[in-house]
Amino acid sequence: MTTFNWVAGPRNYEDIKYEVYNHIAKITINRPEVRNAFRPKTVNELITAFTDAREDAEVGVIILTGANHGQGEEKEAFCSGGDQKVRGNGGYVGEDNIPRLNVLDLQHLIRIIPKPVIAMVNGFAIGGGHVLHIVCDLSIASENARFGQTGPRVGSFDAGYGAGLLAAMVGQKKAREIWFLCRQYTAQEALDMGMVNTVVPFDQLEAETVKWAEEMLALSPMALRMLKASFNAATDGLAGLQQFAGDATLLYYTSDEAKEGRDAFVEKRKPDFDKFPKFP
Numbered sequence: 688m689t690t691f692n693w694v695a696g697p698r699n700y701e702d703i704k705y706e707v708y709n710h711i712a713k714i715t716i717n718r719p720e721v722r723n724a725f726r727p728k729t730v731n732e733l734i735t736a737f738t739d740a741r742e743d744a745e746v747g748v749i750i751l752t753g754a755n756h757g758q759g760e761e762k763e764a765f766c767s768g769g770d771q772k773v774r775g776n777g778g779y780v781g782e783d784n785i786p787r788l789n790v791l792d793l794q795h796l797i798r799i800i801p802k803p804v805i806a807m808v809n810g811f812a813i814g815g816g817h818v819l820h821i822v823c824d825l826s827i828a829s830e831n832a833r834f835g836q837t838g839p840r841v842g843s844f845d846a847g848y849g850a851g852l853l854a855a856m857v858g859q860k861k862a863r864e865i866w867f868l869c870r871q872y873t874a875q876e877a878l879d880m881g882m883v884n885t886v887v888p889f890d891q892l893e894a895e896t897v898k899w900a901e902e903m904l905a906l907s908p909m910a911l912r913m914l915k916a917s918f919n920a921a922t923d924g925l926a927g928l929q930q931f932a933g934d935a936t937l938l939y940y941t942s943d944e945a946k947e948g949r950d951a952f953v954e955k956r957k958p959d960f961d962k963f964p965k966f967p
């Protein structure tokens with residue numbers, strides 16, 4: 688098994704780990720005793736970690752994974768969804784006693800971060816944990832991984848990305864089967880459905896994931912950013928279009944044409960746009 692020199696970030700977390708290696712940020716849900724189920728604190732820490740990775744201009748790719756428990760490959764988990772033991776009336780209850788569904792904010796953040804996010808699925812990706820891998824840009828699974836939704840069994844559902852993006856990925860019939868029957872699927876079945884990008888032996892998962900990350904790091908970050916935004920625009924309605932439009936504005940701001948408008952305002956003169964080509 689290849690090991691990498693991951694360096695821990697500066698923040699102290701209770702439920703997650705944040706590490707960096709060679710321009711890759713690895714964010715690990717660290718509650719293996721509950722199969723990496725998330726409580727409000729876990730989600731808040733994940734939001735902070737993803738925001739740090741987004742803001743760090745040295746980071747080009749982000750990996751999301753779950754901590755291994757060491758009980759054997761068949762017991763490992765990526766994430767088993769919302770922590771049902773802290774589920775209260777109207778959401779998951781944290782230290783402030785307020786029920787929250789804050790994983791939706793995390794899903795949205797993963798979608799809009801303008802860097803590729805890879806789900807490194809090392810075991811069960813179930814319920815809200817399954818949705819987390821769905822919202823990531825790429826999913827790399829180990830052979831022991833198991834995928835599925837449990838909402839209708841435990842009295843929950845994700846009618847946002849959890850339903851719509853899944854259907855865009857695997858098709859309407861299959862997405863309905865996954866939600867309506869609450870079955871579990873093997874890594875190979877997930878690959879056949881188009882839900883994951885590749886499946887590798889458990890002991891090669893991290894090496895393969897880092898390899899994919901390094902391949903992307905060798906490519907143009909702006910091209911990857913525009914592509915991610917364009918894929919989102921195709922599925923996320925006006926919010927997706929806004930993200931793509933924001934990136935177009937970013938690029939436009941770097942042009943002499945846009946700078947002429949800004950400079951003319953600051954210099955209190957009429958802008959001269961005549962000199963700029965009117966491309967066909």
Ligand SMILES: CC(C)(COP(=O)(O)OP(=O)(O)OC[C@H]1O[C@@H](n2cnc3c(N)ncnc32)[C@H](O)[C@@H]1OP(=O)(O)O)[C@@H](O)C(=O)NCCC(=O)NCCSC(=O)CCC(=O)c1ccccc1C(=O)O
Pocket residue numbers: 720721722724761762764767768769770771772779787788789790791811813814815816837838841843844845846
């Ligand atoms: C994942 C399993 C299939 C693993 O099975 P197995 O290996 O046999 O382990 P277990 O013995 O079952 O579990 C070991 C240990 O972990 C505890 N545990 C596991 N999962 C959870 C969980 N989700 N919450 C709390 N605790 C969990 C389990 O109780 C054991 O501990 P003991 O002390 O020994 O009892 C299997 O564990 C499994 O099926 N787990 C439950 C999966 C599940 O149903 N998850 C919840 C789905 S609903 C959801 O995720 C909500 C999504 C959501 O958050 C959301 C959705 C839509 C809008 C908003 C939101 C939102 O923001 O919340």
